Amino acid sequence: MAGGSTSSGVKAALILTAKRFASSLLTLFLVSVVVFTIAQLLPGDAAQEALGQSATVEQVAALRHEMGLDRPAHERYASWLSGMVSGDPGQSLVANMPVSEVISSRLPNSLLLAALTALVAVPVALSIGIGSAMNRGGRLDRALNISTLSMVAVPEFLVATLAVLIFSVKLRWLPSIALVSDDMSWGEYLRGAAMPIFSLSIVVIAQMARMTRAAVIDQMDRPYVEMAVLKGVHPVRVVLRHIMPNAVAPIVNAMALSLSYLLGGAIIVETIFNYPGLASLMVNAVTSRDMPLLQACAMIFCAAYLILMLIADVTAILANPRLRAQ
Template sequence: MKSGVLKLVVKRLGIATITLLIVLFAVFFATSMLPGDTASILLGQAATPEAVAGLREAMHLNDPAILRFLRWLLGLLHGDLGTSYANDMPVAALIGGRFVNTMKLAGITTLISVPLALTLGITAAMLRGSLYDRAVTILSIGVISVPEFMVATLAVLLFAVYLKWLPALSSVNEAHSLTDLVRIYAMPVITLTFVISAQMIRMTRAAVIETLSTPYVEMALLKGASRSRMVLRHALPNALGPIVNAVALSLSYLVGGVIIVETIFNYPGIAKLMVDAV
């Protein structure tokens, strides 16, 4: 059993590695085919042809794309991500701070969205058929159908334009106190929490309801067992597998949603850096 699982993991990792290499080469090759000359752009219009040719030679731009890709890949294996031509600085230093900012945003969103979604999903399942359950269900279905860019835009209009409670842009460098940090992170976190919590609520509710419908739980309830006790002691542990899958699926969606949110709120994260680079 263990050897079978190990083989499956190794196989999946191998496929993922091959896929990643193919994507890396495709992006590298497509970028090299774009019009324009990097050396000419860096030196400006006043540069002489000799200077441009010298810079192209120094930057190995005359080498075939496959050779430059293999040289970059070899450097990557040694921890060297290369140098940004546009910023004239190591890529590792360029993305270091941005990656930390993105992880902060994703971490804060996770700490808020997961407990909130689990609480709403479990309580809706416990009160199945009630007004509270219907309200949570309608709200979660409505949120699932709304794209994150619309949620972010509405948040800016409401909290920044009309109420003027929060800044429209999230500039981490301007934070000098805990209050500033809360104000800066508030709208991006609210938007991401609003978007990724809905699916977790729906799947958590469904998993708990399915467990509560099993014969042994129904028999225990008929014998007078407390509904909350049955949920916490029996239903919830048995529904943990689907709930964990729901949380993992929603958090994976967080990676895609953060690109739009960082762009709208001008948050200095890795996603915003990728958009600016393009």
């Protein structure tokens, strides 16, 4: 009987996961349409940007034909989408090299920045959220709530600017520009990337801490927690052994949202500190009207977001039997 229940639970989880995956693929297709359409609506094109304002109409038209920019929009979209599906996002119109090669030189930097920021932000945010929930209504809770709310309200560019003013201009501890390269040692890299990591961590910690606090408090009001408290179980044990397993789904969702922000929302931070990542590459692609590169970067960010959300959904399904029952 128990085996049959387990089998049906696994089957339900697989079905729900398959539905989430199909929904993600449909969303990614719709995003591709939106990304391509918006990219085409940008004024100017790569041919005009490459030749400058002094170029004649004939020169621009000849270069547009050479780049394939004069083809109908639906043909260019079909060609680009088929290339993305097959793993060939096309040729960069500015760098005159495959988009995959341009991206491969920047993507590891963004992934490393995201990983180091998560390594710093996740433990701090979980500690703040759990500590605030355990002291709900107390002085510590109020102080942490005010701090995290203030951090959420401050935009990324202001955090980055203040970090430059304090740590670079005033204290002269860290460089104001993220000077990183492949031949750096770990110590040199951490010093060069410290400012972007700090700026991203501030926002991520605030968001994740508040969502963690809400998830833990939601479980603290449940009858099983009251029963554990009445039995004299230590508060820390109540949180770690009873509350956290049941609060894992919203916490994982908070972590997934934060990590997706690190991949796609770091555009401002990477631009301010001139960090050689994928976000700053996309900004350069917008400036130069390099549409294949711009579209590929946007799709990578969207795909990363959907993958993280899918992981969060699967984790929630596995951790919560009620979702499988639905």
